[in-house]
Amino acid sequence: xxxxxxxxxxxxxxxxGLAPFGGLVKAGEGYGLDNPNFQKGPQPFVPLTAKEKKxxxxxxxxxxxxxxxxPEDINPLDIPLKTNRYSVSSLSIEEGEISIPxxxxxxxxxxxxxxxxxxxxxxWGYLSTVSKYSQSFLADEMGTSATEGTYVYKLTxxxxxxxxxxFYWTYTQVSSDETNAAxxxxxxxxxxxxxxxxxxxxxxxxxxxxxxxxxxRHGLIGYYDPYSQAGHSTGHYVVGxxxxxxxxxxxxxxxxxxxxxxxxxxxxxxxxTVSARVMATCVIGNQRYIIx
Numbered sequence: 001x002x003x004x005x006x007x008x009x010x011x012x013x014x015x016x017g018l019a020p021f022g023g024l025v026k027a028g029e030g031y032g033l034d035n036p037n038f039q040k041g042p043q044p045f046v047p048l049t050a051k052e053k054k055x056x057x058x059x060x061x062x063x064x065x066x067x068x069x070x071p072e073d074i075n076p077l078d079i080p081l082k083t084n085r086y087s088v089s090s091l092s093i094e095e096g097e098i099s100i101p102x103x104x105x106x107x108x109x110x111x112x113x114x115x116x117x118x119x120x121x122x123x124w125g126y127l128s129t130v131s132k133y134s135q136s137f138l139a140d141e142m143g144t145s146a147t148e149g150t151y152v153y154k155l156t157x158x159x160x161x162x163x164x165x166x167f168y169w170t171y172t173q174v175s176s177d178e179t180n181a182a183x184x185x186x187x188x189x190x191x192x193x194x195x196x197x198x199x200x201x202x203x204x205x206x207x208x209x210x211x212x213x214x215x216x217r218h219g220l221i222g223y224y225d226p227y228s229q230a231g232h233s234t235g236h237y238v239v240g241x242x243x244x245x246x247x248x249x250x251x252x253x254x255x256x257x258x259x260x261x262x263x264x265x266x267x268x269x270x271x272x273t274v275s276a277r278v279m280a281t282c283v284i285g286n287q288r289y290i291i292x
Contacts, residue, residue, distance in 0.1 A: 031108055031109055031146040031147070032107065032108030032109030032110075032111075032146060032149070033108050033109070033111065033205075033234050033236060033259055033261065034108055034234070034261075035147075035234060036232075036233050036234055037234075037235075038109070038147075038149055038234045038235045038236075039111075039112075039148070039149035039150070039202070039234075039235025039236065039237075039286070040204070040234075040235045040286055040287075041148065042287075043151060043152050043153070043287060043289065044151055044153065045153075046153050055168040055170075056168070056170045058168070059168050059170055060170075063188070063191055066191050066194075067187060067191070070187075078179065078182045078183055078186065078249065078250065078251045078275075078276055078277060079179065079213075079249065091246065091247045092244050092245060092246050092247070093245045093246065093247050094244075094245050095242065095243060095244040095245065096190065096193045096194060096242060096243055097193065097241055097242030097243075097254055098122065098193055098196055098198065098241055098242065099122070099127060099241075100118050100119065100121075100122040100198050100239055100241045100256060101118060101121050101122065101126070101127050101128070102118065102256050102258070102269065102270055102271065103117050103118050103121070103131065103135075103258055104258060104260045104269060105135065105258040105259060105260070106135050106136070107135075107139075107146075108146075108261070109144065109145065109146045109147075109149055110135050110139055110144060111149070111150075111236050111237045111238075111258055111259060112138075112139075112142060112144055112149060112150025112155050112237050113135040113136075113138040113139040113142065113144055113150065114135055114237075114258035115155070115200050115237040115238065115239050115258060116133075116138050116142070116155055116158050116159060116162075116200075117131055117132075117133060117134075117135055117138055118198065118239050118256060118258065119159060119198040119199075119200065119239060120132055120133060120138075120159065120162055120163065122198050123163050123164050123165050123167070123197075123198070124164045125164075132162075133162060138158055138162075141158050141161075141162075142154040142155055142157075142158050149235060150237070152171050152202055152289045152291065153171065155200065155237070155291060156169050156170065156171045156291050159291070165197075167195070167197045169199075169291055169292065170291070170292065171289055171290065171291045171292075172188075172289070172290055172292065173287070173288040173289055174280065174283055174284070174288050174289075174290060175288075176284055176288065178212070178277055178280050178281060178284065179277075181280035181283065181284055181288070182251065182275075182276040182277040182279070182280040183251075183276070185201070185253065185276055185279055185280050185283065185290060186243060186245075186251040186253065186276040188290065188292045189240045189242075189243050189253055189292075190243045191292075192240070192292050193240070193241070193242055193243055198239055198240065198241060199239070199240040199290060199291060199292040200237055200238070200239055200240065200290065200291040200292075201237070201238050201239075201240060201255065201279060201282070201283050201290050201291075202235070202236075202237055202283065202286055202287065202289040202290065202291070203220065203235070203236050203237070203238060203279075203282035203283055203285065203286050204233055204234070204235060204236070204282055204285030204286040205219060205220045205223040205231075205232060205233060205234050205235075205236050205268075205282065206218070206219040206220070206223045206224050206231035206232055206233040206234075207219065207233065207281055207282055207284070207285025207286075208281070208285070209224075209229040209231070212275055212277035212278055212281065213277065214250050214275050214277065216274065216275045216277070216278050217278070218278055218281050218282070219231055219278070219282065220236075220238065220255075220257065220268065220272070220274065220278075220282060221257070221266075221268060221272040221274065222257065222259075222262075222263065222265055222266050222267060222268030222269075222272075223263060223265070223268060224265060225264065225265050226265065230264075232263045233285075235286050236257075236259065236286075237258075238255045238256060238257050238258075239255060239256040239258075240253060240254070240255050240292075241254050241255060241256050241271065242254030242255075242273075244273065250275060251275065251276040251277075252273050252274065252275050252276060253273070253274055253275070253276050253279045254271060254272070254273050255271070255272055255273075255274070255279070256270070256271055256272075257269055257270065257272060
């Protein structure tokens with residue numbers, strides 16, 4: 001009897017000692033970016049206040065005025081010619097990038113708080129390793145959860161509540177057409193970056209297997225195998241930090257990924273460049289939202 005009791009005590013102690021590790025393992029199974037359905041549920045629609053409607057319209061009007069001044073020969077539609085479809089020149093007509101810092105998300109479902117932290121740190125001038133707001137604080141403020149992630153409107157509200165600048169962030173659904181969405185994402189990115197303002201894309205990391213009309217693989221860097229059709233699809237937030245237009249007509253987006261987990265094809269963490277069409281496909285694949 002004493003031996004049985006001793007065995008039970010030892011087992012209990014072992015279980016207590018391993019509990020934190022078991023919790024970590026469990027938290028990684030089906031939670032956050034490990035879950036293919038993460039952040040892909042319907043987004044709640046919250047009516048804007050009169051003040052928010054006014055600020056949104058002012059931003060849209062400012063954007064329309066800026067867009068009307070863009071020369072057509074410098075910013076043509078992102079449609080490749082037959083002669084340059086698979087031979088994109090590396091020479092750029094124009095490009096721009098702002099020094100938004102890269103932050104590693106501290107939990108698998110904190111991509112929303114990490115994205116907000118990166119944008120707000122740039123806005124406040126916290127460009128080193130120190131942040132103005134912690135990810136845990138932002139996650140609490142935005143109601144981020146392991147199953148639902150962060151709602152687009154709550155992330156937008158956090159940017160506007162904790163910013164330093166006079167910028168106003170709003171969220172928009174882009175077109176469901178790849179060409180139109182690519183141009184809209186590129187132009188909004190270029191406009192915000194030109195104003196030294198970061199923006200956020202709500203994406204599916206690997207929406208489908210295939211290539212855009214430039215011959216560039218669909219999906220974000222680090223979420224698919226370059227040599228097969230294998231990939232990891234999940235809902236995610238990444239931060240826009242730059243734009244490039246090549247003399248072939250191709251438009252590209254520079255973005256920051258806060259996810260450091262290696263799915264087998266290198267860590268996605270850091271700055272990357274994809275075509276505007278690829279980013280459009282990823283945004284379209286997850287309800288078409290951008291925060292700009």
